[in-house]
Amino acid sequence: MSNLEQARALVKRGQVMTVIAVTAIALCAVRALLFTPVERFQGPAQKIFYLHVPAAWSAFLAFGLVGIVSGLYLWLDDRRLDLFAEASAETGTILTAIVLITGPIWGKPIWGAWWVWDARLTSTLFLFFIFIGYHSLRAAVHDPQDRARFSAVLGILGAMLIPFIHLTVYLFRTQHPMPVVARPEGPTLPGVMLLTLLLSLGAFTLLYLGWTTLRYGIGRVREAREELHDATA
């Protein structure tokens, strides 16, 4: 199978995964709205939790993978790693935007304010800024090898920065609810709600994988076409 055919197959696979993921997210939303009990203190507003938290999880997954793959790129110099980092960063930008939009919608009725300068909110906002910088940088560099190296450096430094921002703002002030799932004593979230959350987490992870595969496939198609063009020229 030629490079181009391989890349096209990746795009196809990404499309199929995305369709499955979007369907799964829709089903999770139905389950969250109709078949999961209303939270006692927050009321219906808490329903956005099943969208907000999984989106945040997959945004940070996207970002973490950009950091790891960037490090691997600087080490191994494989073009495909750069294409994957680009794909993951693009997916991550959209997911981060979803987090930043759903967050204030949840915050307004519960905290009484659309925006507060809390640790997790601030680190997500800066995640978004770094993704924007990442795309601007990629757009500004024309040489593919320079672009790959430069954006890998930004990817690594960015991955080192986000925990720092989180820690600093946490020491500064924080307002987010305490973790209800990932805590040493085990989850405090009731079973039905936890199941809905986990299903939604799975659906969003699949959405991340689908989008990233799709975007990675597009990058590969573009590269294969350039190779063909160079070969014939």
Add this chain to the structure above:
Amino acid sequence: MIRLALTIAAKDLRAELRSRTALVTALAFAALVLVLFEFARDPTRLTAALLAPSAVWITGTFAATLTLGRAFSTEQDHHAMDGLLLAPVPREAIFIGKWLGALAFALAIDVLIVPLAVLFFNLRMTAEALAGIALVLVLAKVGFTAVGTVFSALVAKLRSKELLLPLLVLPFLVPPLIGGVQATARLLDGQPLSDVSGWLRLLLAYDLVFVVGGLLVFPRLLDE
């Protein structure tokens, strides 16, 4: 390697002191921004002393950000960078040299800003507070200029570098800025240095992570 790094830093500073264009411009810029802070304040609602830490930190870090790009953009003229790369100098030494040069530049700006802030904002500054603030300024600038040096090398050849450099660097300002402002405000308030040791440790960790990180990634930036 340290000697080579110092040679590079000394070369940059000497070039800067001879032309003086960047240093004078940066100092004038910093003084102007500090004045603008005073006018951006409603004197009946916000006292000068309350605004002073923010003014000092925003002015100092923005002026430093403006000058960061110079570390490598000046090397682009007459292909000076090629000469530096051809010299038998490890890439790490180039990084350390450029970083020390940028650090000296950023601290020179702070040396002007702090007395000006004391003057403009009528601050009561004890010797103890001044020593503490100096320590905090140094700690904050060490890590920040290390990151800045990496990005300065990264954008040096790009056409949109003036816009891109602040976009890439400013997020990295958040930890040192928060730590710096918090510590400065407490020290100005007369609290002892031991009260801000948490922030000092945070700044130290930031310095360590980004100086080491810069050293590790920088050599790959100069590959041709």
